[in-house]
Amino acid sequence: MREKGFTLVEILMVIVIIGIAVTFLVLSIGDGRRDQEAHAEIRRIATVLTLASEEALLQGREIGVLFDTEGYRFYTFVFTEEGGYWQPYTEDRLLRERTFPEGFYLSLEVEGQFLSLDPDPKFIVPQVKLWSSGCLTPFILRFESERGDAVWEIWGYDNGAIEFVDVAEFS
Numbered sequence: 001m002r003e004k005g006f007t008l009v010e011i012l013m014v015i016v017i018i019g020i021a022v023t024f025l026v027l028s029i030g031d032g033r034r035d036q037e038a039h040a041e042i043r044r045i046a047t048v049l050t051l052a053s054e055e056a057l058l059q060g061r062e063i064g065v066l067f068d069t070e071g072y073r074f075y076t077f078v079f080t081e082e083g084g085y086w087q088p089y090t091e092d093r094l095l096r097e098r099t100f101p102e103g104f105y106l107s108l109e110v111e112g113q114f115l116s117l118d119p120d121p122k123f124i125v126p127q128v129k130l131w132s133s134g135c136l137t138p139f140i141l142r143f144e145s146e147r148g149d150a151v152w153e154i155w156g157y158d159n160g161a162i163e164f165v166d167v168a169e170f171s
Helices: 008-059
Strands: 063-067 071-080 083-088 104-110 113-115 128-130 139-145 151-156 162-166
Antiparallel strands (some): 071 083, 104 139, 139 151
16 A cells, blocks of 8 residues: 655655756846847947947048957048048047957848958958948848847948847847
């Protein structure tokens, strides 16, 4: 005849199952927080690019953005008798060099063509230009998480508008 109650094996199995469930819960919460921080940082990048575009318009100068795998830098065009050159933008701390959030694959499409994010350091030409007329070089900067579960884009339109797009919302 069987006695009432649970065996030690049954109790241990329940504890193991609860432990596994808690582990998955903690891991999913951790990823969510990291995704929220990345989402906020990528939105911030779109805001800084908008600010730079407005700065170009208000100051009447050409500003360029050079993207690489680590981050982005702003440049201003200096006119000379021979034409001109791009030099680092140092007049406004808001337009300082910045880094991208970690854990993302990046791609840059400019005027319909994908560009390398490994620019030649001897030949500095920003991929995206923010013109003093208020226009800019059309671009799409895409951030895809290494896990493949989050995709965000920053779109720049030739009329000067810059938009943050959460691609997952449209899937």
